[in-house]
Amino acid sequence: MRKVTFPHMGYSHIAFKQLIEDMGFEAITPCHPNRYTLDLGVRYSPEHACIPFKILMGNYIEALERGAEIIITSGGVGPCRAGLYGMTHEKILKSLGYDFRIVVFDPPLVNLWDFYWKLRFMVREARLSWRAFIDVIKRAWDKLKLLDEMEIKAINLRPYEVEKGSTTRAFHQCLQIIDRARTRKEMEEARRECHRILEKVPKDRSRRPLKVGLVGEIYCLLEPFINLEVERTLGELGALACRGVFLTGYTQTDVLGKGNHNVRLLAAPYLNQFVGGHGQNSVGETIFYAKKGFDGVIHVAPFGCLPEIVAKGVLPKISRDLDIPILTLTLDEQTGRAGVQTRLEAFVDLLYQKRRAKEVKGFGTLLPGYRCGLCQH
Amino acid sequence: MERGRKLRIGFPRALFYYSYFPFWQGFFNRLGMEVVVSPPTTKGILDDGTREAEAEACIPVKLYHGHVLALKDKVDLLFIPRLVRIDRRSTFCPKFLGLPDMVRASLPDLPPILDLKVDERTSPGEWWPTCRAIGELLGIDSFLRLWSAYREGKQHQKAYEKLLYKGYLPEEALAALRGEEVEVPPRIKENLNLAVLGYPYQVYDGYISWDIIGKLRKMPINLWTMEMVPPSKLYRFCKHLPKQPFWHYSVLVLGAAYYYQQQGVDGVIHVAAFACGPDAMVNKIMEIDLSQGSNPTPFMSLSVDEQTGDAGVATRLEAFVDMLLQRRRKG
Ligand code: SF4
Ligand code: SF4
Numbered sequence: 001m002r003k004v005t006f007p008h009m010g011y012s013h014i015a016f017k018q019l020i021e022d023m024g025f026e027a028i029t030p031c032h033p034n035r036y037t038l039d040l041g042v043r044y045s046p047e048h049a050c051i052p053f054k055i056l057m058g059n060y061i062e063a064l065e066r067g068a069e070i071i072i073t074s075g076g077v078g079p080c081r082a083g084l085y086g087m088t089h090e091k092i093l094k095s096l097g098y099d100f101r102i103v104v105f106d107p108p109l110v111n112l113w114d115f116y117w118k119l120r121f122m123v124r125e126a127r128l129s130w131r132a133f134i135d136v137i138k139r140a141w142d143k144l145k146l147l148d149e150m151e152i153k154a155i156n157l158r159p160y161e162v163e164k165g166s167t168t169r170a171f172h173q174c175l176q177i178i179d180r181a182r183t184r185k186e187m188e189e190a191r192r193e194c195h196r197i198l199e200k201v202p203k204d205r206s207r208r209p210l211k212v213g214l215v216g217e218i219y220c221l222l223e224p225f226i227n228l229e230v231e232r233t234l235g236e237l238g239a240l241a242c243r244g245v246f247l248t249g250y251t252q253t254d255v256l257g258k259g260n261h262n263v264r265l266l267a268a269p270y271l272n273q274f275v276g277g278h279g280q281n282s283v284g285e286t287i288f289y290a291k292k293g294f295d296g297v298i299h300v301a302p303f304g305c306l307p308e309i310v311a312k313g314v315l316p317k318i319s320r321d322l323d324i325p326i327l328t329l330t331l332d333e334q335t336g337r338a339g340v341q342t343r344l345e346a347f348v349d350l351l352y353q354k355r356r357a358k359e360v361k362g363f364g365t366l367l368p369g370y371r372c373g374l375c376q377h
Numbered sequence: 378m379e380r381g382r383k384l385r386i387g388f389p390r391a392l393f394y395y396s397y398f399p400f401w402q403g404f405f406n407r408l409g410m411e412v413v414v415s416p417p418t419t420k421g422i423l424d425d426g427t428r429e430a431e432a433e434a435c436i437p438v439k440l441y442h443g444h445v446l447a448l449k450d451k452v453d454l455l456f457i458p459r460l461v462r463i464d465r466r467s468t469f470c471p472k473f474l475g476l477p478d479m480v481r482a483s484l485p486d487l488p489p490i491l492d493l494k495v496d497e498r499t500s501p502g503e504w505w506p507t508c509r510a511i512g513e514l515l516g517i518d519s520f521l522r523l524w525s526a527y528r529e530g531k532q533h534q535k536a537y538e539k540l541l542y543k544g545y546l547p548e549e550a551l552a553a554l555r556g557e558e559v560e561v562p563p564r565i566k567e568n569l570n571l572a573v574l575g576y577p578y579q580v581y582d583g584y585i586s587w588d589i590i591g592k593l594r595k596m597p598i599n600l601w602t603m604e605m606v607p608p609s610k611l612y613r614f615c616k617h618l619p620k621q622p623f624w625h626y627s628v629l630v631l632g633a634a635y636y637y638q639q640q641g642v643d644g645v646i647h648v649a650a651f652a653c654g655p656d657a658m659v660n661k662i663m664e665i666d667l668s669q670g671s672n673p674t675p676f677m678s679l680s681v682d683e684q685t686g687d688a689g690v691a692t693r694l695e696a697f698v699d700m701l702l703q704r705r706r707k708g
Contacts, residue, residue, distance in 0.1 A: 310475030
């Protein structure tokens with residue numbers, strides 16, 4: 001059985017593991033990034049590469065050590081570094097002496113032919129019929145959707161939890177249940193089970209959590225290890241963190257086609273150009289949240305990230321013009337958890353003060369249960 | 378604007394200045410406008426840029442902000458095009474794509490900015506669509522006048538490129554076009570052949586590169602740069618890569634590395650821009666590819682910032698050249 005590995009991003013590995021296994025390969029599931037992964041990645045990556053590159057590097061090396069023979073990853077179109085990840089990883093790993101094959105799936109819209117050949121290679125290797133393959137893909141997709149659904153639910157419930165950390169515990173329980181479910185029927189059961197588990201967590205519904213928009217680079221948004229669990233920290237500080245970027249959304253808009261149109265229109269007065277990655281989205285989403293009356297926005301970006309630097313260049317102006325506080329978290333291998341925690345606490349304090357001042361002045365604030373509509377919760 | 382005075386267009390001496398200035402000078406002059414270029418980089422200009430620009434940006438982009446500041450009170454219009462694609466094969470770095478937006482958001486009280494988009498994919502015809510748009514904005518409705526200005530720009534650019542291919546460096550070629558006496562050192566057979574590759578705005582800005590070029594000119598070497606080879610050729614030399622790199626200048630740099638490797642130069646120096654995202658990748662790819670294969674080429678990557686210091690750069694260059702000389706003597 002060929003051993004296949006893939007990048008780790010958020011909780012997607014649960015779905016990808018299933019995909020690979022259903023195709024008849026042995027999945028070498030990348031481990032959750034940790035200090036060790038990062039150190040390994042940093043050692044073998046160019047010094048100024050962005051942090052996702054380094055983490056992936058660490059993950060690949062670990063997987064290759066565990067015997068992986070094929071790496072499957074996605075490429076990118078844009079003028080951003082992600083598009084060169086595959087090739088650079090390959091060159092570095094090969095120069096380290098690893099023997100493997102890397103299959104980089106670029107968006108089919110860019111080069112359909114190339115996409116087809118790579119797909120064909122995988123299907124042949126798997127000895128599957130196309131029909132069986134499509135079924136496998138569909139189930140993996142359903143699983144991604146399920147993962148998103150639960151994550152969104154957990155984010156929305158966390159600010160109300162009575163005991164700190166209880167939602168996160170319940171959510172991790174859910175992840176295990178989802179991981180075990182394979183057939184459609186099992187997945188449906190898992191879905192119901194997870195909802196039940198999350199709803200059972202004791203909550204205080206009288207709270208009125210702050211509404212904070214999370215924008216920024218996708219890998220940082222989705223990978224709790226890199227963002228030092230921003231969402232969880234915020235939730236436990238009593239703030240509801242909304243974000244527009246989720247796994248399924250990413251696959252739909254970025255891997256399959258072009259990005260989110262409306263958000264780009266919103267961004268136009270400040271940044272009238274797609275700059276790769278999620279730079280323009282960060283700007284557009286910030287404006288979106290500001291217009292929806294959110295209390296604040298947190299912008300997470302890897303240190304040196306090209307599109308996000310452009311975004312950072314214009315965000316201060318947006319903050320002034322639209323009167324919305326923005327906190328920028330720049331993440332790299334040196335970012336410390338304690339520092340981030342303090343900054344988040346200070347930011348949340350500031351937002352509370354601001355809200356109180358507004359209430360005194362008689363502006364309405366968001367009602368509990370208010371929905372933003374960007375993520376589908 | 379008072380009557381009779383020429384419209385002054387500001388052109389910062391940074392980023393694409395080294396690649397496309399002759400075209401724009403020819404174009405604007407023919408339209409009866411004056412092109413004002415910011416002075417060569419000084420400490421003051423760089424410091425201004427560093428203070429005002431986004432802290433995480435690369436040095437060349439910060440420097441661009443500094444040059445805009447140096448110009449803003451002397452001109453009626455600033456020319457900061459949004460370069461997206463100038464040919465079908467590459468896209469500029471994201472910071473070029475967002476350049477006008479970044480400049481506008483971080484610098485207050487600027488004169489109006491000509492921030493037209495140049496995108497070969499959506500509006501083909503190289504600079505022509507941009508020229509048309511400029512004509513529209515400035516109220517020049519005579520097609521013929523615009524076209525002749527465009528032709529004039531093209532001629533200037535062609536003359537410039539011809540000089541580059543002949544072995545002039547950008548500053549020397551620009552001086553020659555202005556009609557100054559320029560002497561380009563002849564190539565000597567016994568000298569080392571050294572390719573110095575990097576983004577033109579990093580390599581030829583004497584201040585931020587600690588005058589690498591000037592220092593090398595004093596050594597017994599023949600200098601080769603990527604501007605001496607037509608871009609179409611450089612593109613071809615990138616073809617063998619499994620994935621085409623897409624940033625305009627990076628493809629050229631990589632292509633030049635492979636080209637000069639094939640030409641059998643004695644060594645390659647890559648002058649990386651400080652805090653440059655693309656270079657982090659390009660540098661690694663180049664290092665691996667030059668050191669492997671049938672004819673490995675000695676390679677040095679030079680990433681310079683304010684802390685490196687003049688002496689630091691000189692020592693590193695000398696050490697590398699010494700190493701190449703020894704290598705030649707041995708083999
Ligand atoms: S979006 Fe940023 S972090 Fe991601 S590849 Fe591009 S530069 Fe790196
Ligand atoms: S290519 Fe590098 S040096 Fe040039 S603008 Fe982009 S980040 Fe800056």
